[in-house]
Amino acid sequence: MQDEQSVDKMRRRIQESLIESQQEQLREQYGMQFQYMSDELSPESKIEWQDYLLEFERQFENAQTITVRERIGNPALPPLAEIPAAALEETINNLLDLLAEHSIVIDFLGEWDDQMAYRFITEELLDEQMDDIHIDGMFTHFEAATPAYDVQMWVEHFVRDVFWQERKYFLSGLEKRPLYNSKGEPVTPAEFTQELEAVWALLPAETRVNVQPLVTQVGEDEGEVTAVISWLHHHQPYQVESTFRLRPSPYGGWDVVQTSLLADLLTALNQ
Numbered sequence: 001m002q003d004e005q006s007v008d009k010m011r012r013r014i015q016e017s018l019i020e021s022q023q024e025q026l027r028e029q030y031g032m033q034f035q036y037m038s039d040e041l042s043p044e045s046k047i048e049w050q051d052y053l054l055e056f057e058r059q060f061e062n063a064q065t066i067t068v069r070e071r072i073g074n075p076a077l078p079p080l081a082e083i084p085a086a087a088l089e090e091t092i093n094n095l096l097d098l099l100a101e102h103s104i105v106i107d108f109l110g111e112w113d114d115q116m117a118y119r120f121i122t123e124e125l126l127d128e129q130m131d132d133i134h135i136d137g138m139f140t141h142f143e144a145a146t147p148a149y150d151v152q153m154w155v156e157h158f159v160r161d162v163f164w165q166e167r168k169y170f171l172s173g174l175e176k177r178p179l180y181n182s183k184g185e186p187v188t189p190a191e192f193t194q195e196l197e198a199v200w201a202l203l204p205a206e207t208r209v210n211v212q213p214l215v216t217q218v219g220e221d222e223g224e225v226t227a228v229i230s231w232l233h234h235h236q237p238y239q240v241e242s243t244f245r246l247r248p249s250p251y252g253g254w255d256v257v258q259t260s261l262l263a264d265l266l267t268a269l270n271q
Helices: 004-030 043-062 085-101 114-123 147-164 167-174 189-200 261-269
Strands: 065-067 104-109 129-131 140-145 209-218 223-233 236-248 254-259
Touching: 085 104, 085 114, 140 147, 147 167, 147 209, 147 223, 147 236, 147 254, 147 261, 167 189, 189 261, 223 261, 236 261
Parallel strands: 104 140
Antiparallel strands: 065 129, 209 223, 223 236, 236 254
C-alpha cells in the first residue's frame, strides 16, 4: 500500500494538473491571463475559483439579455397608491426578498423612505436590462443613489482631489467646465489653478481629509452643498465650513463650478 506521503504527493500533482488545465482553457477560449495568483490560496480554492470563472464565461458567452422584471417572474405589483401605508414596509421587504431569491441586490445610497424605494423598484429597476446568468453565490448589484447623495459624492471627490493634489486629471478637467470664484465672478481655468497652487504650497499632498455635509439642495440643473472639511496639519486639527455649487457634467455626474474652499483653506493655513 502507498503510504500517506505518497498519496498526498499524487493528490498535489493531480490538483496542479487540473489547475494548469483550467488556466489553459480560460486563456485559449476566453483570453484570460493569469499573471499572478496568491500562493496563500490552497489548491482546492484555486480549483473552485477557476471553476467559477469557467462557468461564468460559459454562461456569459451565450447569455440572453432580459429585464429584471422577467428575471423575477413578471410579478403583479400594485401601484403605490393602492398599498395601505401600514402595509408598505412589508410589501417592500417581500419584494426585496423576491429579488434576492433571484440573486439581485439593491444598494440604496443616501436617505430613502419607503415610498421612494417602492417607486424606484417598480418604476425604474424592474425595467433595467441584465444578463440572464445563474451561478450559485453570484449576485447582481444595482445602485440607487438619491440626488443629494450624488452631489455630496462629487463634492467629496473634488475635496479629495484638492487635498491629494491630483494634478493629472483634476487640472485637465477644469478646462471643460465653467468656473467662478468664491464671489460668483467668472474665472478662467488658469486663474482657478493659480489659487489652487497657492493652497498646495501650504498643504502637504495626500493629507487625510474628512467631508461632512451639513446642508444639501439639488435642483434639475444645479446643486449646492455646505460641508465641514476637517484635516490634520502638523498634527494639529483644522476645519473649515465651505460651500460648493455644482452643475451637471456633460460626461455624467456633477462638476463643482464654484466653491469657497480654496479661500477658506488659505485663511485657515495662514493663521
